[in-house]
Amino acid sequence: MKTKAVRMYGKMDLRLEEFELPEIKDDEILAKIYSDSLCMSTYKLALQGKEHKRAPQNIDTHPVITGHEFAGVIVKVGKKWQDQFKPGMRFAQQPALNYKGSMASPGYSYEYFGGDCTYCIFPHEAMEVGALMPFHGDSFYKASLGEPLSCSIGAMHAQYHTKQxxxxxxxxxxxxxxxxxxxxxxxxxxxxxxxxxxxxxxxxxxxxxxxxxxxxxxxxxxxxxxxxxxxxxxxxxxxxxxxxxxxxxxxxxxxxxxxxxxxxxxxxxxxxxxxxxxxxxxxxxxxxxxxxxxxxxxxxxxxxxxxxATHIMGTTGGNNDDLIEANQLAADDIIDPAVMVTHVGGIDSIAEATKNLPNLPGGKKLAYTQFNMPMTAIEDFGKLGETDPFFKELDACCKAHNGLWNAEAEKMIFEHFGVTVDAID
Known part of the structure; x- marks a missing residue:
C-alpha cells in the first residue's frame, strides 16, 4: 500500500513524499499513524544527517522516515504476532529499541519505520523487544506524548542515593x-x-x-x-x-x-x-x-x-516500564501530557517545523499525519476564529480545558478534516 511520509535524505533535507510500502513479512506489523509529537532530537538528526550516530550511511539513496513519538492503530498483523495483536488495536510505542546492542531506532534509522507518515511497518526487532504496546486512552496525542514523558520518568527512576x-x-x-x-x-x-x-x-x-x-x-x-x-x-x-x-x-x-x-x-x-x-x-x-x-x-x-557524597549522572530516553507507566498515568488522567503542547499541525507542516524547532516559540509541536494543516499555535485559535468558524469552536474547546489541547479537540479536528479512526475499544 502507499504511504505518505517525511523522509530525510541528508543534512536539513526533509521531504514529504508518497511511495509504496512493501508487503509485511510474517514477523512484522503494518500500522496506521495518527499522531506524532515533534522532538528536538529529530532536529539534531536533521542537523547532522548521516553524521548522526543513529543514521545509516546510505540515506541519500535509502532515506529514513523521521519522527519517533508516534501513535496509531494496527492495520495488519504478521502470522507470528496474531495471538498478541489484532487489527484495530490502538498502540503506543517505545522508540529506544536497544536490539542486540544496535543504536537503530524508528525516526532515525529505518526506511519504512517512523512516525511522520500515514502508514509504517514495525520490523521484527521492534516486535521482539516489546516496543509495540496496546494503548487504552481516549486520544492519540496522549500516546504520542508518552515517550517524552517516559524520558523524565526514567531520569527520576535513575537517580540514586547512598548510606555511608x-x-x-x-x-x-x-x-x-x-x-x-x-x-x-x-x-x-x-x-x-x-x-x-x-x-x-x-x-x-x-x-x-x-x-x-x-x-x-x-x-x-x-x-x-x-x-x-x-x-x-x-x-x-x-x-x-x-x-x-x-x-x-x-x-x-x-x-x-x-x-x-x-x-x-x-x-x-x-x-x-x-x-x-x-x-x-x-x-x-x-x-x-x-x-x-x-x-x-x-x-x-x-x-x-x-x-x-554528591553524585553526577545523566540519562537518555526511558525503558519499556517507564513508557508503560507514562501511558497508564495519561490514560487514567492522573497526568495530562497536554501541558507540553503549544502547537498543532498536519503532516504537511512537519518538515519545516522540524527544521525550525529552535526558532519556534512555546512547547511541543503536535502533528497529526492523516491531514494537512499549518503548524498553528493554540493561543492563535481565537484570532483565526474571527474568520473561520471551526477555529472559533476549537478555541472555545481548548479554553474550556485551561487553554490546553485535549481529547475533545482531537475528535473535533479529525471530524473537520474527515479522518476516520479505524480502531476497536
Missing amino acids: GVYHHEMGLKRGGNLIIMGGCGPMGLGAVSYGVVCDYHPKRIVVTDVNDEKIKRAEEVVSPAWAKEHGVELMYVNTAAMDDPKQGLMDLTDGHGYDDVLIYVPIPAVAELGNQVLAYDGCMSFFSGPSNKDFRAKVNLYDCHYN
Missing part, C-alpha cells in the same frame, strides 16, 4: 526530599514537574527554575502550585535571573539544606554549574538535556563529590 559505609544504592528520587528542575518551564520540564508531583517518591518540595517570566506564568497555570498542594507537595517556580545571588536564593528555599535531587533540563553550562552548587549532602544531579556539541563541558565541584 554501605555499598548499596537507593534508586530513585529521595523520598520526602527537595527536588529542583532547572530550566524546567519548557515542554519536557513541565512533564517532569507533573510526574514529580504524583510519583511514589513524593518529594516534599519541588522548585522549578527559568529565566523567562512568560514561561513561568504559563507553567504556573498549567501545572499549578495549588494542584501540587492537593498531592502534598510544595511547588515553587522561580526566576533565577531576578535573584541577586541565585545560589543563596535557591538554598534559602530549602532552609539551607540544599537539593537532594537536581535535574538539568537545558544544555547551558552555567545552569549545570549552579545545579551542582546547590546539591545537598548525598545529593544526585542528573544532566538530562542532551547537547549537540560533543565537547559540551561544565565545571563541577569534585571536593563535594568526595566529602559530601
